[in-house]
Amino acid sequence: MDTQAFWTWWQQLKSYGSNSDGSLSRLAFTDSDMASRRWLQQLWTQYGARTTIDPIGNVIGVCGCAPYLLISSHTDSVPHGGHYDGIIGVLGATWVLQQWRPQWGGLMVIDWSSEESSRFGISTLGSRLACGQPTVDWNRRDNEGVTLGDAVQKAFGGSQNSWQLPADKISASLELHIEQGGLLADADRPLAVVTAIAAPQRWALTISGEANHSGSTLMAHRHDALSAAARLVEAIEEESRHLEPSGLHATVTDLHVAPGSANVIPNEARLLLDIRAQSSRVLTGLTDKFPLWASQLATSRGVHLEAEPISQEQPGQLDADLQTQIAEQIELEGLPVHAVASWPSHDSLPLSRKVPAGMIFVRNLSRVSHQPGELVASTDIDRGLEVLYRSAQRISSGFHGNTGTR
Secondary structure (H helix, E strand, O other): OOOHHHHHHHHHHHOOOEOOOOOEOOOOOOHHHHHHHHHHHHHHHHOOOEEEEOOOOOEEEEEOOOOEEEEEEEOOOOOOEOOOOOHHHHHHHHHHHHHOOHHHOEEEEEEEOOOOOOOOOOOOHHHHHHOOOOOOOOOOEOOOOOEHHHHHHHHHOOOOOOOOOOHHHEEEEEEEEEOOOOHHHHHOOOEEEEEEEOEEEEEEEEEEOOOOEOOOOOHHHOOOHHHHHHHHHHHHHHHHHHHHHHOEEEEEEEEEEEOOOOOEOOOEEEEEEEEEEOOHHHHHHHHOOHHHHHHHHHHHHOOEEEEEEEEEOOOEEOOHHHHHHHHHHHHHOOOOOOEEEEOOOOOHHHHHOOOOEEEEEEOOOOOOOOOOOOOOOHHHHHHHHHHHHHHHHHHHHHHHOOOOOO
C-alpha cells in the first residue's frame, strides 16, 4: 500500500516544535502544541471528519455513525525528544481516515492532549479526563511557575469541561506506537502485539531537616536533608533492582534542594519518584517501604520523610480478542507474532478501563526514546500501518456486518 501521504504529514508535523539539533520540544499547551493541533484539525476535516478541539486540547475527529472504531495516540513531546513517540499513532490514524469508506462503519480518531508528564508531572491527562478518571490538581505548576489550570485556559479556553468518551458507542480502540525500549530490536521482530501496560505512579517525596552553618556544625549534630536524600535514592534503586524480575522499575527523576546556599546545610530536599509496575501486588511491594525508610532516616539522620501521591494509576491488561486479531494481521504480513508488555504508559491504559483496547508496537532500532536518537525504520512503520489498517477493517466489519474489502 502507498504510505507516501503518511510521510508527507510526518515532515509537516516536524515543523511544529523542532529544534536546531534535530530534537522535538512540543510540550503540552505551548504555542507549538496549539498550532500543531489546529493543523491536524484542518487535515482531518479535509478527509471528511467532523472535527473539534475540546477545552483540554484533545483533537477529536468523527465520521459515520456509532458504533465507532477508535484509533488514537498523542503528538505532544518531552523536551528535546524524538519524532516518533506517539506521532506515528496519530498519523497512522490519519492514514486510516484518509482511506475510510462510509460502508465500513463509524470511525473516531483522537490526538490526546498532554500524554507526556514532562511539564506538569501528570501523564495521559487528556485521555484520563475523557475517561472520567480522578480529579486533577489544576494548581500544579511547571518549572516556570505556570499552573496547569492557567496553561490550559490560555491554550484551549478551559479546564473543567473536557470532552467525555462515549464508551457505549465505541466498539474497540487501537493504538500504533513505537516500542520505547529494545525488546523488539533484540528479538529482531519488526512488530509486536502488546499484552499489558505497566502502571505509572508518581510520588512527591519531601525530606525535612535543619539548616545550619556548613562549616561550624559538627557531623554528629547535622540533620542534612540532601545527605538523607542520597541514602533514599540508593535505597529506592536497590529495591527496584530486587523487584525488577517481578515487573517493577522505580526511578527518582528530579531533585530540588533548599535553601541552595553555598555555606548552608540543606534543610529540605524534594524528590520526584516514578514507579512502573506490571501488577498491583508488586507496586505495593515498593510503596509499602515508605514507612520503613522514613523510620530509618529519622533514626540515622534526624530528618522527616513525607510521601505524597501525585498520580496513582493501576496496571492494565489489553483486550485478548483484539490481541488475537492483531496477531492474525501480523501473520498476514508474513511476520512471526511477538507479544510484549509495555513498561511505559500510553493513552490505551485509561482507555482499556472503558472499552476493549489493543496496541501494536513498532521496532525501535535505537532502543532509546524521549530523546532525538529515536530511530525507527520506515519499512517497519509501513508494515505497522498495514497491520493497523487491516485490523481496523477487520474489527469494524465484525460490528457492521460488512467485509471491509478494498
